[in-house]
Amino acid sequence: MTKDIRTLVSAAEARAAARSADALVRSAAERSGEIDVGLGTVESPIGELFVAVTPRGLACIAFEGEDREALARRFASVLSPRVLTAARMTEDARRQLGEYFEGRRERFELPLDRRLMTSFARQVLDATARVPFGQVATYGAMAGRIGKPKAARAVGAALGSNPIPIVVPCHRVIGATGTLTGYAGGLDRKEFLLHLEGDPTLAGM
Amino acid sequence: MSTRTPPPFEEFLAEHGGGVMRFLLVAVGPEHADDAYQETFLSALRAYTRVRDDGRLDRWILRIASRTAIDHHRRGARRPTPTETIPEHPAHDPEPADAALWSAVGALPPKQRVAVVLRHVLDRPYDEIAETLGCSNEAARANVSAGLRTLRETIA
Secondary structure (H helix, E strand, O other), X not given: OHHHHHXXXXXXXXXXXXXXXXXXXXXXXXXXXXXXXXXXXXXOOOOOXXXXXXXXXXXXXXXXXXXHHHHHHHHHHHOOOOEEEOOOOOHHXXXXXHHHHOOOOOOOOOOEOXXXXXXXXHHHHHHHOOXXXXXXXXXXXXXXXXXXXXXXXXXXXXXXXXXOOOOOOHHHEEOOOOOOXXXXXXXXXXXXXXXXXXXXXXXXX | OOOEOOOOHHHHHHHHHHHHHHHXXXXXXXXXXXXXXXXXXXXXXXXXXXXXXXXXXXXXXXXXXXXXXXXXXXXXXXXXXXXXXXXXXXXXXXXXXXXXXXXXXXXXXXXXXXXXXXXXOOOOOHHHHHHHHOOOHXXXXXXXHHHHHHHHHHHO
């Protein structure tokens, strides 16, 4: 008898049923506003992007190949553990990124949640956000713009920690001799983004 | 084990969804399982900012699922399932050969049904079943054995 009741539903059948019911949980959670960090993905020419959006705004964009589980755990400990895949919360960010990569958008109109940035990184990245589409600036120039002209190296580190690449355009900051220098997402991606924006050079500053 | 922030809810859902669904499929029946599953995890999500991860989150979610299952029976058929959440397919297609057992399980009183499923489908220990039902260990054992006896008599 007790064996019989166990065989009514196997663990594998239950797992399959759970995976399809998860969609109901996600949409009901979104409707009731119970998600503090909504997750989503969007395809792009530089690989699938992972986005995290909170009620305050876009908090994170990660490139393909980054450890998404580790990122989600960081969101859980820094922001809130109520982290869940959320189609509507991430919709604007996903749509605007799609438009950017199709060449139909030069400016992002998205509120940002900057809680994943240190206060120094916040200053640097706020200044970075003001470098327009199709232009570049040097690390030294960015250091000057935040009033710390000797801090080019620290500026580089802050840019490297940018949790919202592409939208906060740290790819527009390059070396004084015009070399791309570095990019957390890899130099190929930095090159791709600058090419998409018309290959701006320092001469155009 | 030290207590800390629980894992991201997404990870929690992936880890415990299968066990909760297996419990609910038998405890409320395949036709109400999706509904109860959604209710269980929404209740968990509402409380999730206050819960500490003591390594026993499996107990916590099964407690919520059990409460949901018992409430479901209490509300019975008076409450129509919201049409928006009716899935295209039921969460599980029972085997015709198991029809008698399904209806016998379905006829058990709610507490007995929950106790039998926790014990004999999910292999949960009696102290946990007692905690879940808010009763003594003896009462938990009594619920399980009464439920099993009824099942045996009905099927025989």
